Amino acid sequence: MLVLGIESSCDETGAAIVHADGTVLADVVQGQVATHAPYGGVVPELASRDHLTNVDYVVRAALEKANVKLSDLHGIAATRCPGLVGGLLVGLQVAKGLAFGTGLPFVGVDHLVGHLLAAFLQRGKDEMRPAFPFVALLASGGHTALYRVDGPLVANIHELGATRDDAAGEAFDKVAKLLGLGYPGGPLLDRLAKEGDPKRCAFHGAKLAGYEFSFSGLKSNVARWREDQGETLAPQLLRDACAGFQASVVKALTEKLFAAVDAERVSHVVLGGGVAANSALRARTREMAENRSIHAHLPELANCTDNAAMIAYAGAQRLLAGERDDLGIRAESKTALPRRTRKGGGKRA
Ligand code: KG4
Numbered sequence: 574m575l576v577l578g579i580e581s582s583c584d585e586t587g588a589a590i591v592h593a594d595g596t597v598l599a600d601v602v603q604g605q606v607a608t609h610a611p612y613g614g615v616v617p618e619l620a621s622r623d624h625l626t627n628v629d630y631v632v633r634a635a636l637e638k639a640n641v642k643l644s645d646l647h648g649i650a651a652t653r654c655p656g657l658v659g660g661l662l663v664g665l666q667v668a669k670g671l672a673f674g675t676g677l678p679f680v681g682v683d684h685l686v687g688h689l690l691a692a693f694l695q696r697g698k699d700e701m702r703p704a705f706p707f708v709a710l711l712a713s714g715g716h717t718a719l720y721r722v723d724g725p726l727v728a729n730i731h732e733l734g735a736t737r738d739d740a741a742g743e744a745f746d747k748v749a750k751l752l753g754l755g756y757p758g759g760p761l762l763d764r765l766a767k768e769g770d771p772k773r774c775a776f777h778g779a780k781l782a783g784y785e786f787s788f789s790g791l792k793s794n795v796a797r798w799r800e801d802q803g804e805t806l807a808p809q810l811l812r813d814a815c816a817g818f819q820a821s822v823v824k825a826l827t828e829k830l831f832a833a834v835d836a837e838r839v840s841h842v843v844l845g846g847g848v849a850a851n852s853a854l855r856a857r858t859r860e861m862a863e864n865r866s867i868h869a870h871l872p873e874l875a876n877c878t879d880n881a882a883m884i885a886y887a888g889a890q891r892l893l894a895g896e897r898d899d900l901g902i903r904a905e906s907k908t909a910l911p912r913r914t915r916k917g918g919g920k921r922a
């Protein structure tokens with residue numbers, strides 16, 4: 574079963590052709606960094622316009638690269654939620670148009686489910702697939718949560734806890750910005766942290782009970798420290814600050830991830846989302862999994878950050894389960910996965 578997936582929820586326009594077994598035939602991503610860099614963050618209106626400009630190109634390029642025609646496909650999937658609605662509408666409407674024109678079945682996909690299943694993608698190397706049930710940490714620019722995943726559908730995925738304020742990637746980007754690094758800051762901060770000493774600049778954040786995270790206090794502590802340093806930061810001190818902040822985030826994420834792994838008694842642990850590209854998070858996850866003799870699935874970079882291959886794969890699983898969506902479905906800014914943690918507030922009943 575071959576599925577075309579389209580992604581347009583944030584600042585990457587993507588199209589991919591993926592087999593239902595996870596084999597990626599083509600995955601084309603057109604980023605928008607140059608559009609948003611002058612503003613230091615994603616500008617929704619500009620993102621929608623870029624998606625509109627680029628979506629035709631990415632779909633054609635994916636079909637060409639995979640060397641398939643629309644008539645070779647078995648279904649069409651597009652990200653339906655969560656994300657910036659203006660962007661979602663672009664990809665969703667193109668997918669609906671293609672489904673209408675070809676008569677192929679159509680499914681909308683929850684972007685978070687895409688991230689959670691990205692570890693199943695096979696891009697040439699024979700990667701070991703995760704086995705259900707697994708515990709996953711999804712950490713991106715917009716989301717940070719822990720999940721128990723019993724299968725590939727929304728009904729099989731249970732949030733264990735999430736951040737109450739900033740997402741981990743958002744914290745990386747904001748701290749990078751206040752330390753004077755470029756945009757997007759996560760990868761730059763990661764690179765500098767490699768040459769820093771986390772002990773020389775230890776930062777702490779709020780410690781919450783259970784599986785909940787908080788990163789805004791940690792970010793404020795770095796901001797206050799930066800203010801105290803005067804105008805210029807010595808290069809080594811900057812690296813130490815990056816290492817100290819990163820170590821604090823990684824500690825919070827991995828301690829809770831493995832508390833969940835232990836409580837849920839699973840033997841597979843999965844990382845997903847852009848922050849899963851972080852070298853320290855990957856190293857610590859690998860180490861803690863080895864200590865427990867369980868399997869850690871650390872998807873390669875192209876699978877961690879936003880892409881359409883994960884959307885096509887998640888769509889293929891819905892199609893295999895016999896699920897179909899009406900062409901009338903709407904784009905939604907919020908995830909379809911039930912949430913336990915309320916941002917900024919207490920637990921839901
Ligand atoms: O999943 P993603 O591509 O988009 C969202 O759905 O948000 O994640 C992007 C986020 C950004 O905040 C970016 O700074 C962060 O992932 N990121 C990293 C690294 N690479 C990307 N954060 C820390 N270390 C990295 N190496």
Ligand code: ZN
Nearest residue numbers: 688713878879
């Ligand atoms: Zn994402």
